Amino acid sequence: MISVTNLSKTYKRGKIKALNDVNFTVNEGEVLGLIGPNGAGKTTLMECMLGLIFPSSGEVQINGYNPSHIEVKKIIGFLPEREKYDSWMNAREFLGYHYMLSRQPLGGAKTAIEEALDTVQLVAEARTRPLSTYSKGMLQRVGLAQMIVGKPRLCFLDEPTSGLDPTSRNVVRDVIRSWKNEKVTVVLNSHNLDEVERVCDRVAFVYGGRIATIEKYGEAEDQFTVIVKWSGPEDAFRRLEEIGKHAELELSLAEGSSARFILSSKQQLPQLARSLVNAQIDVEEMFIEKKGLEKLFEQGWRQLNEK
Amino acid sequence: MNLAVLVYTFLLRTKKFRKIDLVFDAMLITACFGSVMQGPGMVQRFIDLMMNPATMMIMAWGFATDSMVKGTEYQALLFTRPLTRSSYVVSKTIMTWLGAQLVFWKCFLALLAANLLLHPKTVTFFTGWDVLYIVANTLSFGALAVAVHRLPTKWAGLAYILLFYSYLGGAAMPAGVKFTGSAQSATVPMEMTRDALSHVLYPVIDLEAVFHSTTFSIVPILAYISNILIYITLATIMLNRREFSYAQD
Numbered sequence: 188m189i190s191v192t193n194l195s196k197t198y199k200r201g202k203i204k205a206l207n208d209v210n211f212t213v214n215e216g217e218v219l220g221l222i223g224p225n226g227a228g229k230t231t232l233m234e235c236m237l238g239l240i241f242p243s244s245g246e247v248q249i250n251g252y253n254p255s256h257i258e259v260k261k262i263i264g265f266l267p268e269r270e271k272y273d274s275w276m277n278a279r280e281f282l283g284y285h286y287m288l289s290r291q292p293l294g295g296a297k298t299a300i301e302e303a304l305d306t307v308q309l310v311a312e313a314r315t316r317p318l319s320t321y322s323k324g325m326l327q328r329v330g331l332a333q334m335i336v337g338k339p340r341l342c343f344l345d346e347p348t349s350g351l352d353p354t355s356r357n358v359v360r361d362v363i364r365s366w367k368n369e370k371v372t373v374v375l376n377s378h379n380l381d382e383v384e385r386v387c388d389r390v391a392f393v394y395g396g397r398i399a400t401i402e403k404y405g406e407a408e409d410q411f412t413v414i415v416k417w418s419g420p421e422d423a424f425r426r427l428e429e430i431g432k433h434a435e436l437e438l439s440l441a442e443g444s445s446a447r448f449i450l451s452s453k454q455q456l457p458q459l460a461r462s463l464v465n466a467q468i469d470v471e472e473m474f475i476e477k478k479g480l481e482k483l484f485e486q487g488w489r490q491l492n493e494k
Numbered sequence: 495m496n497l498a499v500l501v502y503t504f505l506l507r508t509k510k511f512r513k514i515d516l517v518f519d520a521m522l523i524t525a526c527f528g529s530v531m532q533g534p535g536m537v538q539r540f541i542d543l544m545m546n547p548a549t550m551m552i553m554a555w556g557f558a559t560d561s562m563v564k565g566t567e568y569q570a571l572l573f574t575r576p577l578t579r580s581s582y583v584v585s586k587t588i589m590t591w592l593g594a595q596l597v598f599w600k601c602f603l604a605l606l607a608a609n610l611l612l613h614p615k616t617v618t619f620f621t622g623w624d625v626l627y628i629v630a631n632t633l634s635f636g637a638l639a640v641a642v643h644r645l646p647t648k649w650a651g652l653a654y655i656l657l658f659y660s661y662l663g664g665a666a667m668p669a670g671v672k673f674t675g676s677a678q679s680a681t682v683p684m685e686m687t688r689d690a691l692s693h694v695l696y697p698v699i700d701l702e703a704v705f706h707s708t709t710f711s712i713v714p715i716l717a718y719i720s721n722i723l724i725y726i727t728l729a730t731i732m733l734n735r736r737e738f739s740y741a742q743d
Contacts, residue, residue: 231739239570240737260576267740271567275509284505287498288575337575 188341188372189213189236193245196231196396201243205231207396208245216370218363220377220387228396229376230268233343236374237265249341261290264339268346268376270326274319278309278329281318282336289337303332306365308358324355331362342366342373348382360385413459416445416472423468430462444471496577499585507556507593522601526608537605541619544601545627547696548661550594550635555654557593558586558639570738579733583640583726590636598628623702634697634718637725644732661696697721 189212196206206228213219221229234240236247238254249259272281282300291299304314307328318326327347334342344363348356363386366373377383383390391401417423427446431438436459437449448459456475463470508515529540543549560569573579605619620628642653699718704711 234570234737234739237570237574239573240739257576257578260574263574265571265574267567267571269567269740272571273506273568276505280505284498284502285575287501288496288572288577290576333571343574 188215188250189374190248191236191245194235194242194247195244196235196240197243204396206235209396209398211391211398211401213372213374215372217389218367218373218375218387220375220383220390221393222377222380222383222390223393227393229393230345232393233345233374233376237263237343262340264334264337264342266330266334266344266347268349270323270330272318272326272329275317277317278304278314278332281329282332285333286336291336291338299336303335306335306362307332324351327351327355328358331359335362340371342371344373345376346378347375348377348379356382412475413448413450413456414445414474415448415463415470418444418469418471426466426468430466434458434462495588496581496585499577499582500589503557503586503589504593506559522604523608526604527612529605530608530612537609537619540605544598545624547631547635547698548658550632551639551654551658551661553594553597554590554632554635554639557590558636558643560643567740570740573738580730583644583729583733586640587637587726590640591633594632594636595628598632626701630701630718631698634699634722637722638697641725641729644729
């Protein structure tokens with residue numbers, strides 16, 4: 188669906204390299220996460236894919252077309268990072284405008300707008316108020332709704348949950364999941380690793396205008412940590428140390444009535460559970476602490492430093 | 495041409511500027527009543543003022559703008575939609591033309607109402623040629639305003655002010671500047687240069703002069719049409735070359 192080949196973008200006559208020889212592809216129906224520190228080039232990369240800025244060299248192709256092609260624009264939905272919308276419009280007018288811009292059949296506008304506002308759970312009372320009276324969370328919902336009314340097949344979201352409360356974050360995630368179920372391709376730019384972990388199929392680590400590493404999320408998850416909490420005497424820790432040695436598991440940290448085991452594969456999990464039962468430890472809680480993307484971050488840094 | 499852009503531009507002008515419009519309307523009604531009270535000569539001067547290219551530039555301004563949102567993020571969202579930049583420019587030009595006329599005829603109705611209240615008798619405000627003059631020249635100034643607005647934001651306002659004041663300055667110059675001595679010989683070429691420049695910068699066509707002249711010349715009509723096409727083309731080129739990046743905002 189998206190093919191990025193030798194893409195570079197420079198400013199100030201080549202003095203500033205925002206993107207440097209970027210290559211990757213995104214398949215149809217895939218959710219790709221872009222992660223990386225501030226100023227890494229994630230937004231510039233997204234803007235190149237949207238056809239908003241022109242590459243200095245290399246190319247982006249979407250379904251075989253240049254991103255500026257009208258056939259590409261027909262299938263695109265975009266949620267910018269900051270909600271700079273026309274504040275004098277109300278939500279219905281704003282969505283009506285974007286519905287018309289996205290060339291949807293005029294007859295179905297009212298239904299499509301109400302459906303989109305229902306999907307993003309914008310309260311009925313707010314729908315006729317000017318956007319200038321909206322909170323950040325409400326504006327983000329309206330931003331999502333303007334994507335939905337365009338019935339996109341390819342969505343670009345730039346920091347969609349930045350600064351949102353948990354309820355609004357859930358709305359954003361639900362919408363992304365529904366797109367995923369409908370095989371809509373999504374490119375998600377985010378600092379929020381937890382959010383990326385929850386929805387993405389693959390994750391690219393961007394740094395210094397390069398893609399340091401790009402991996403399937405499952406691959407990034409090959410090492411994970413299990414937290415074990417127990418009730419009773421704290422000397423249970425000694426027994427846990429023995430369990431760790433016996434099962435060849437790394438006991439990385441323990442404090443109070445909790446311990447942290449590092450497992451190299453999920454196959455070790457039943458073995459750990461059996462050992463805890465055999466050692467007669469009163470386990471209160473046992474859960475996986477996902478560390479996949481943090482590892483990807485570290486891996487990305489390492490690869491860049493090696494280069 | 496894009497229907498969404500036409501509707502949006504109309505809403506932008508009529509909804510966003512509502513408070514400013516109320517002040518503008520109050521000033522307009524006061525001016526109309528004042529002019530009518532001063533007699534027919536003052537009414538004529540008021541109408542001449544409305545038909546002045548500088549006034550037309552002001553009338554077109556509010557419709558030529560993209561949005562009241564600062565930064566490029568909003569426009570970035572706009573141009574991810576299936577909207578060609580040329581159709582955007584054409585739609586904007588058409589809406590600016592219609593919008594400028596809307597403002598113009600609002601002025602006219604205020605003048606008419608003032609006259610009916612103060613002097614309830616038949617008056618003639620415009621000839622048919624005046625109406626054609628307004629219809630034709632709001633189109634050219636609409637295209638000019640749209641072209642100026644496609645410049646980067648920080649330059650657009652400055653360019654507009656320069657155009658406005660250079661027109662006023664140019665219009666006032668023949669009466670205010672008297673050349674003496676050797677400078678007299680420079681008067682004719684200077685006026686010619688000014689006329690040539692004004693045809694490019696302020697594309698006004700006087701249809702009455704064109705069609706009432708003893709010899710018909712197609713040149714003013716061609717110059718007028720070519721000016722409009724140049725403005726639309728320039729606006730499209732400028733918009734096509736613009737990058738909408740908010741990464742550095």
